[in-house]
Amino acid sequence: MRPIALLACLLLAWLAPLHAATLARVEPANWWVGMRHSEVELMLHGRDIAALQARTTHPGVRVLGTAALDSPNYLFVTVAIDEDAAPGELAIELLDGDAVVARHPWRIDAREPAPPRGFKTRDAIYLITPDRFANGDPSNDTVAGMREGANRADPDGRHGGDLAGIRAHLDYIASLGFTRIWPTPVLENDQASTSYHGYAITDLYRVDPRMGSNEDFRALAREAREHGIGIIMDVVLNHIGSEHWWMRDLPSRDWINHGGRFVPTNHRRTTIQDPYAAPGDRAGFTDGWFVEAMPDLNQRNPHLARYLVQNTLWWIEYAGLAGIREDTFGYADADFLSRWAKAVMDEYPDFDMVGEEWSPNPAIVAHWQRGKANASGHVPHMTSMMDFPTHIALRDALLRPDTWESGWMPLYEALANDFLYPDPGALVVFAENHDTTRLLAHVDGDLGLWKLGLAWVATIRGVPQFYYGSEVLLRGPAERHDGQLRADMPGGWAGDAANAFTGEGLDARQREAREFVRRLFNWRKGATAVHAGSLVHYAPEDGVYVYFREHEGRKVMVALNRNPADAPLALGRFAGSIGDARTGTDVLTGRRMPLGEVLRLPARAPLILELD
Incomplete structure (x- = not known):
């Protein structure tokens, strides 16, 4: 040229x-x-x-x-x-x-009219693992281009449950007395294996096609509201999935902690508040990866922090969410968590969010609740936290022998720690969830102990959370195996031998359990003494734990008898709480009972009385 x-x-x-x-x-x-x-x-x-x-x-x-x-x-x-x-x-x-x-x-x-927000003490939460609940659309079980297809024979594989399956059974969930649904994450998890659980997200703005579409999720929320149910979205701020599209082209070298190299977390959650904790131990908790398949996000990067805040706001506005459950809460950067939660609550003042801090120590959990004055200077904005301390105490109380320091006593004393919380009534209480063994497995199939645990969850302070399928006695293994405890809901798939939704094929124990849950939580919907009432509990004696809820003259007495035989309960000790009431109505049977000198308690059963 x-x-x-x-x-x-x-x-x-x-x-x-x-x-x-x-x-x-x-x-x-x-x-x-x-x-x-x-x-x-x-x-x-x-x-x-x-x-x-x-x-x-x-x-x-x-x-x-x-x-x-x-x-x-x-x-x-x-x-x-x-x-x-x-x-x-x-x-x-x-x-x-x-x-x-x-x-x-x-x-x-343009913004749509604001739907009802939040979850309050009048609500009860039904927790669902969507892949295991109901297969409403078999055509999306396996999706071309996605790494994992359906294999119902594999307990750790995808089984085909989806948003359509939840929508198809909203009336069933409402009939049980539940007013909120918490599905575990429904966003894209295009991982090679074990992708069903949803916690290794690969696209934060896209519902997994094997669950449905973004519009399907919004339609679920709208239809749920017509049934008196709000949707609580499971949000993951700490990590993503290793197949997230970011991992092929990171925006910056500090987008992922440890430069994108797997370094496991030490799980030392006390280091966040411990005044003596070595800085390296504290960083080892927050900056380490949960598992190798879950790269740990660095929320100190301001662009990533804004991305995560906006992502949460976007889903709340897009779907009209009622609440947020935030996964692995304390593992993320503490300053970011404060800014994130404040941004959500500033935008939606009537909203509610619950964080997962899996600790038996109430001081560790209370650190994160809105209104807590922390010595560290951390300012929290979470309205609620998962009440793991009482969850652990409840499960101990149901099994440990009845002695001076065991039996119901650990649960009684766990509640005494409520002074640590700014708002103990806002905590979410539960006997089991998707990360624990099922309550029925924990009590080795004892239906009486199972009922006692659920009755406590339904009548104590806080917002109760229930795990799908327990109403028909899904049991799972005695030792934790996630894929097995997150079992398929009977009747959620064509050809199932039993159907939880219709009752077809259920045995007598399953029908009894389902009716117990239905009566308990439907009664609770109107029990203002439980929603807003004061709590007075009495030190457990002889295997019996008694407490009272009272609001504006309405009183509820709860007596939990752990003994294998009927037990006489002398009422003189409780005269200050019973007051002028002479009879009580058993909320589970409708039977009226006189409140004389002694009340006969049924063996291994709860007695819940509305006092007249």
Whole structure:
């Protein structure tokens, strides 16, 4: 080529745009007019876009700035949405100089009327592992392009349960007396194996196609509200799945703790508050990976922190959620957790969130609840926490022999620690969940002890949580094996021999258990003394634990008899709580009982009386 021609080509190349860019992703894909969080940082992903500028010409939407990190394939664009911005479609344009080299559709929407929010003491939560509950749409059991297909014969594999299965049985859940559903995570988990549980998320803005679609999730929430049920979403802030698309092109070197290299957490949760903890031990807890398949996120990165906050706000607004359950709570950066929870509560003041802090120590759990004044200076904003201390004490109380320091005593004394909590009445109480052995397995099939445990959960302070299938005595192994304890709900699949939803094929014990749950939690829906009442409990004696709930003159007496035989209960000791009441109505049978000098308690059974 002649020198003049070569010079002309170089000049044209210098004057022309660098390239025609292509955007693979813009997250979030939309926002809403009128949000308190009106400045949104968009994550744009596409080849070699980091050096470009961004703009939009939509009235009321302004680009405030851009930021690039280590990867040349990300651009973070902050947009401001004015209160008078018109909802509708718009484009995010990328510019190389004055030339537009890419356009990507984006959208701002009008907010829908606010649905009921939160979960209060009047509510009862039904926890579901969606893959194991009901297969409402067999066509999505195995999805082309997804790493794991359905294999119901494998206890650790995918079984095909989905959102359609939950929708099909909302009336059943409501009939049991439950007003909130907490599904374990439903977002994409495109992992090679054991992906059914949902906690190794590979796309934070997409429902797993084997569960359904984003719109299916929103439709579930809407339909649930028609049944008087709110949806609590399971959110994971600590980690992602190893097959998350980020892992193929990290936005920055510090996006994942330990540079993307597996270093296990030490699980030393006390280090967060321990004034003597070595800094390395504290970092070993928060920065270590939960397991090798779950890369640990570094929430100290401000762009990742904003991404996670916005992701939570997006799902609440998109689906009209009633609440959030946050997984592995204390494992994430503590300062971030404070900012994240505050952002949610600032946006939705009537909202409720519960965090998982799996500790038997109430001081460790109380650290995270809103209103707690912490010596560390940490300011929490979580309305609720999972009450693991009483969960552990309850399970001990049901099995340990009745002595001066055992039997019901550990549970009685666990409640005495409530002074540590800013709001003990907001805690979520439970006898079992998806990470523990089933209560029935724990008590070795003893139906009486099982009823005692559930009666305590339903009548004590706090918000009760129940695990699906226990109403028909799903038992599972005595030692924890996740895939087996998260067993398929009978009747959730075509051809099942028994059907929990219709009662067909259930044996007498299963029918008895289901009716017990139905009566207990439907009664609780209207039991204001349990929702809002004071609690007075009496030191357990001779295998019997007695406590009272009272609100505005309405009284409930609960007597839990752990003995294998009927037991006489002298009532003189409880005169101050019984007051002028002369009779009580058994809420499970409707039978009226006189309150004389002695009350006869049935063997291995709860007695719950509304005092007249």
